[in-house]
Amino acid sequence: MTRIIPVPPFDYVVFGGSGDLAKRKLLPALFRRFADGQFNDSSRVIGVSRTDISREDYRRIAAESLSAHIPEAERNAEVVNAFLACVDHITLDVTSGEGWEQLGAVLHSDADHIRVFYLAVAPDLYGQICLGLGRGGLVTPRSRVVLEKPLGYDLQSAEAINAVVAGVFDESQIYRIDHYLGKETVQNLMALRFANALFEPIWNSAHIDHVQITVAESIGMAGRASYYDHAGALRDMVQNHLLQLLCLVAIEPPASSAADALRDEKLKVLHALRPIEGEAASRLTVRGQYRAVGAGSVSIPGYVEELGRPSSTETFVAIKAEVANWRWAGTPFYLRTGKRMAKRVSEIVIQFRNIPHSMFEPSAGRIIANRLVLRLQPDEAVQMFLMIKDPGPGGMRLRQVPLNLSFAETFGVRQPDAYERLLLDVVRGNQSLFMRRDEVAAAWSWIDPIRESWERSGEPLHGYIGGTWGPSASIALMERDHRSWHDDGT
Ligand code: BG6
Numbered sequence: 001m002t003r004i005i006p007v008p009p010f011d012y013v014v015f016g017g018s019g020d021l022a023k024r025k026l027l028p029a030l031f032r033r034f035a036d037g038q039f040n041d042s043s044r045v046i047g048v049s050r051t052d053i054s055r056e057d058y059r060r061i062a063a064e065s066l067s068a069h070i071p072e073a074e075r076n077a078e079v080v081n082a083f084l085a086c087v088d089h090i091t092l093d094v095t096s097g098e099g100w101e102q103l104g105a106v107l108h109s110d111a112d113h114i115r116v117f118y119l120a121v122a123p124d125l126y127g128q129i130c131l132g133l134g135r136g137g138l139v140t141p142r143s144r145v146v147l148e149k150p151l152g153y154d155l156q157s158a159e160a161i162n163a164v165v166a167g168v169f170d171e172s173q174i175y176r177i178d179h180y181l182g183k184e185t186v187q188n189l190m191a192l193r194f195a196n197a198l199f200e201p202i203w204n205s206a207h208i209d210h211v212q213i214t215v216a217e218s219i220g221m222a223g224r225a226s227y228y229d230h231a232g233a234l235r236d237m238v239q240n241h242l243l244q245l246l247c248l249v250a251i252e253p254p255a256s257s258a259a260d261a262l263r264d265e266k267l268k269v270l271h272a273l274r275p276i277e278g279e280a281a282s283r284l285t286v287r288g289q290y291r292a293v294g295a296g297s298v299s300i301p302g303y304v305e306e307l308g309r310p311s312s313t314e315t316f317v318a319i320k321a322e323v324a325n326w327r328w329a330g331t332p333f334y335l336r337t338g339k340r341m342a343k344r345v346s347e348i349v350i351q352f353r354n355i356p357h358s359m360f361e362p363s364a365g366r367i368i369a370n371r372l373v374l375r376l377q378p379d380e381a382v383q384m385f386l387m388i389k390d391p392g393p394g395g396m397r398l399r400q401v402p403l404n405l406s407f408a409e410t411f412g413v414r415q416p417d418a419y420e421r422l423l424l425d426v427v428r429g430n431q432s433l434f435m436r437r438d439e440v441a442a443a444w445s446w447i448d449p450i451r452e453s454w455e456r457s458g459e460p461l462h463g464y465i466g467g468t469w470g471p472s473a474s475i476a477l478m479e480r481d482h483r484s485w486h487d488d489g490t
Pocket residue numbers: 217236346
C-alpha cells in the first residue's frame with residue numbers, strides 16, 4: 001500500500017513557471033500530489049515568468065500541461081479544477097527587477113507557512129533571483145530554494161553561484177535537485193544494499209568484477225539546442241546523474257538515514273574517484289556525436305543538422321572510472337550515456353566474478369558469472385541472473401535465468417515520477433536526496449580535468465549512427481578489458 005505522508009501548508013513558487021520543465025514535470029507532479037490529498041487548504045502553486053500573462057491564462061497553461069502529461073483516467077475534472085484554483089501567476093522580470101513587490105504581496109504572510117522557491121531557469125539567473133528574494137525580504141526562516149542541475153558549467157562557475165545563493169539562504173535551506181535520486185529503483189538500490197544482509201559481504205572488488213551504468217536515451221536534443229550545445233553530455237548527464245548513481249553503488253553503509261550521513265558517504269566516493277587527465281583521458285573516455293541516419297522520408301537528422309550549424313559538442317560519453325579505495329580497487333565502473341541511442345534504457349549492472357573452479361563437465365555448458373541488473377527505466381525492475389540446472393531428465397545442463405522482480409507486475413501500483421517525491425521532500429525539509437554544496441564541487445573537480453584534457457588534446461569526436469549503441473570506440477573501451485556492455489546480449 002502506498003503511504004501518503006502529510007506535509008505542512010506551503011506556497012510553491014516556480015520561477016520559469018511557463019517553461020518546459022514546469023510544464024513537462026513540475027505542474028504534473030504537483031497535480032498528482034494534490035490529487036492524493038497532500039495539499040492543505042492554504043497550499044498554492046505560484047508560477048513566475050517574465051511574460052505578461054494573467055492568472056487565468058496561466059491556469060490555462062497549467063491545464064494544457066496536465067492534459068499533455070497525465071493520462072485521462074487520472075484527470076477527474078473536479079480534481080483538476082480544484083487544483084487549478086490553487087494555481088496563481090506573477091509576472092516578474094528578474095533582470096529589470098520589476099515584480100518582486102507583487103510576488104511578496106501574494107505570498108502567505110504566516111511565518112510558519114513554508115515557502116519554496118523553485119528555480120526552473122538558466123543557472124546564470126540563480127544569483128539574481130536569490131538576491132532579489134533577499135532584497136525583497138521574501139526569505140523567511142521556513143523558506144527553501146531548489147536549484148536545478150547543472151549548477152554552473154564548471155567548478156568555478158558552480159562555486160560562484162553557490163557563493164551568491166549562500167549569501168541569502170543557509171545550506172539547510174538549499175535543495176540542489178538531481179531527479180535521478182528520486183527514481184524508484186535508485187531508492188531500491190539503497191533498500192537492497194542496506195536492508196538485506198545478503199549483499200554486503202560480497203559488495204566489493206573480491207566478488208564484483210565491474211559495474212556498468214548506462215543512461216541511454218532515444219531522443220535527440222528535444223528542442224533544447226541553445227542549452228544542450230553549450231553543455232554536452234558530460235555536463236548534462238555525467239557530472240550529476242551518472243556520478244550520483246555511481247556514488248550510491250559505491251558508498252559505505254551510512255550510519256543513519258539522516259541527510260548528512262548519506263551525503264558524507266557520497267562525498268567520500270567522489271573524492272576517491274581517480275582523476276582522469278592528460279593522456280589518460282584518451283585511454284579511458286570516449287566522446288561521440290550522433291550522425292544522420294536513413295534517407296528521404298525516413299531519415300533522422302544528425303546532431304549538426306538538428307542544430308543547423310557545425311558543432312563539436314558531444315552527445316555521447318563513455319568513461320572507465322575507478323574508485324580508488326580499499327573496497328573498490330580493481331573493480332572498474334564503466335559509465336555510458338548518449339542521445340539518439342538504440343533505445344531508452346537506464347540501468348546499473350553489477351557484474352560478479354567468475355566462479356573460481358567448475359566441478360561440471362564441459363558438456364554441461366558455459367557457466368556465466370552472476371549479474372545483478374537494476375533497471376531504472378523504462379520498466380523499473382531488479383533482475384538477478386543466476387545459473388540453474390536446465391529442468392527435465394537427462395544429463396546435467398546448465399542455463400542462465402533471471403530472477404525477476406518487476407515492480408509494476410509485483411506491486412501493481414503506478415510508479416511515481418521522481419519529481420513527485422522530491423518536490424514534497426523539499427516541503428518536508430528532507431535533504432537526503434539533494435546534493436550538498438561540497439558534493440557538487442567534488443563532482444565538478446573530477447569532470448573539469450576530463451573536459452580540459454579533451455580540449456587540450458583535441459580528443460576526436462567519434463560519429464555514431466542514430467539508433468545504435470554509440471561509437472564503436474565505446475565497445476572497444478570494454479573489449480580492451482575483455483568485457484562487453486550488457487545490451488550486447490552477453
Ligand atoms: C535531464 C537532462 O537532466 O535528464 C536531459 O538535462 C535528459 O538531457 C533527462 O533528457 C533524462 O531524464 P529521464 O528522467 O527522462 O531519464
